[in-house]
Amino acid sequence: MYIIIIGGGRLGYYLLKALLNEGHEAFLVEKDAVICQNINEELGSVCYRGDGCEVATLTEIGTGRADMFVAVTGDDEDNLISCQIAKHKFHVPRTIARIRNPQNAILFKKLGIDVTVSSTDVILEHIEEEVPTHPLTHLLDIREKGLEIVEVKIPSDSPAIGTKIRQLSLPKDSVVALVIRKEGEYRVSTPNTIIESEDRIIALTHAESEEALRRALRGA
Amino acid sequence: MKVIIMGCGRVGARLAGLLAAEGHKVTILDTDAYSFRRLPPDFGGTALLGNGLDQDALKKAGVQEADAFVAVTQGDNRNIMAAQIAKHIFNVPRVLCRIYDPLRQELYETLGLETISPTKIFAQLLKEKLES
Numbered sequence: 003m004y005i006i007i008i009g010g011g012r013l014g015y016y017l018l019k020a021l022l023n024e025g026h027e028a029f030l031v032e033k034d035a036v037i038c039q040n041i042n043e044e045l046g047s048v049c050y051r052g053d054g055c056e057v058a059t060l061t062e063i064g065t066g067r068a069d070m071f072v073a074v075t076g077d078d079e080d081n082l083i084s085c086q087i088a089k090h091k092f093h094v095p096r097t098i099a100r101i102r103n104p105q106n107a108i109l110f111k112k113l114g115i116d117v118t119v120s121s122t123d124v125i126l127e128h129i130e131e132e133v134p135t136h137p138l139t140h141l142l143d144i145r146e147k148g149l150e151i152v153e154v155k156i157p158s159d160s161p162a163i164g165t166k167i168r169q170l171s172l173p174k175d176s177v178v179a180l181v182i183r184k185e186g187e188y189r190v191s192t193p194n195t196i197i198e199s200e201d202r203i204i205a206l207t208h209a210e211s212e213e214a215l216r217r218a219l220r221g222a
Numbered sequence: 223m224k225v226i227i228m229g230c231g232r233v234g235a236r237l238a239g240l241l242a243a244e245g246h247k248v249t250i251l252d253t254d255a256y257s258f259r260r261l262p263p264d265f266g267g268t269a270l271l272g273n274g275l276d277q278d279a280l281k282k283a284g285v286q287e288a289d290a291f292v293a294v295t296q297g298d299n300r301n302i303m304a305a306q307i308a309k310h311i312f313n314v315p316r317v318l319c320r321i322y323d324p325l326r327q328e329l330y331e332t333l334g335l336e337t338i339s340p341t342k343i344f345a346q347l348l349k350e351k352l353e354s
Contacts, residue, residue: 055299057325079275079303083326091329105277112310 003027006068006094008054008084009075010037013100013121017074018048029063054084057091065092074100082106085115138216141204148209151179154219156201161221168193172218173211180204226251226288226314228274228304229295233320235260237292242267249283274304277311290316298323305335 003026007014010032021028022045031054032038041049052059054073065071071088073081078101085097098117099110110118131139142151156162162170167178181195182188182202189195197203197219207215223246227234230252238250239262248267251274252258258269272279274293285291291308293301298321305319319337321327327339 055326056323057329077299079297079299082303082306083299086333087326087329090333103276109307109311113306 003069004064004067005029005070005072006031006060006063006065006088008071008073008081009100010034010041010049011074011076013074015041017072019045022048031059031063055080055087057087060084060087060092065094068092068094070094070096070098072098072100076102078102078106082110082113082115085110086113089114137220138212149206150209150212151204151206152212152215154203154205154216156197156199156203157220158199159221160197160199160219162197162219163199165197166193167191167195167197170197170218173207173214176205176207176211176215176218178203178205223247223289224284224287225249225290225292226280226283226285226308227292227294228252228301229293230257230260230269231294231296232260234292234294235262237294238267239265249288251279251283275300275307277307280304280307280312285312285314288312288314290314290318293317293319298326302326302330302335305337309335 005021005026005028007018007028007030010030014030018028018030028048030041030049031052032049033053035051038049038051050063065088071085071094073084075081081099085099088094089097096116099115101107101110101118101120102122104120104123107118107120127140130136139153140150141153144150178191180188181191183198184200203219205215225241225246225248227238227250230250234250238248242248242265249270250267251270251272253273255271261269270283272282274280285308291314293304295301301319301321305317308314309317317336319335321330321337321339322341324339324342327337331337
């Protein structure tokens, strides 16, 4: 697969390295001459000095035959514009943009960028997972469908303790998939599974029903 | 007409002055308060410190009631992104965008933005002057 990366910062550099190691044809575009030289000295001729938002640069590195285009500079606007050029001028099938401002996710989607990765959101999610009192953790977003897989911890004072799953007033579009007991034992949930204190519930839900799901399992 | 101008450089400041003098309601945005020195002393509009790529700052500038949005910062990409936010998120009826790079300008024109490339226009103008 031919993958083009825009931006030779830490993210771009490690991504390039990982992709090359996996045997992909990967190529990086970076504005800064010194960074470019360092990368080329270390990894071979895989870095091109230029502006990833310029049509001329992208033509020269063969963007027309790229399978994937990843823009990971530190500026949202540069990532957006280079991805749009790759998409509309060179018809790259898959474009991925890094965003710093999580607000921009909606805009980028609307403007045709296939995937956005928000470093802010990713870091937040990981920290959330580590906060023991956090009521609901996002494990995975299935974005195209608006679905997400979440983990809900059952506190010892939850009204749901001792009730069967079918007795809970779960939102219609939420499904409890797994119940992980305090001891680490786990089971696929059935309507008759009884919720116990300190269970961890893995559930699939629509994003809008997240709050209702949390309430059903943990109380108001 | 309510107009939001993003970027208080020479062009932005001058345009703001011209429109305000004709009685239009003008709000000009810039990330550097020092840029506002370029506004005419009798400027009757609003000068607002803020980033036009930030949707909250745009709302504060009144983008939801704006009739027109003009992006004239120094960065082509910033102008393009702000223009697309104004057009696609806030549905501003008229959006104008300066893009220095002629290639990028042509691309975004075909994508439906109303764009102007001063590079192209000025080069053409100079050529015509030389030939006359």
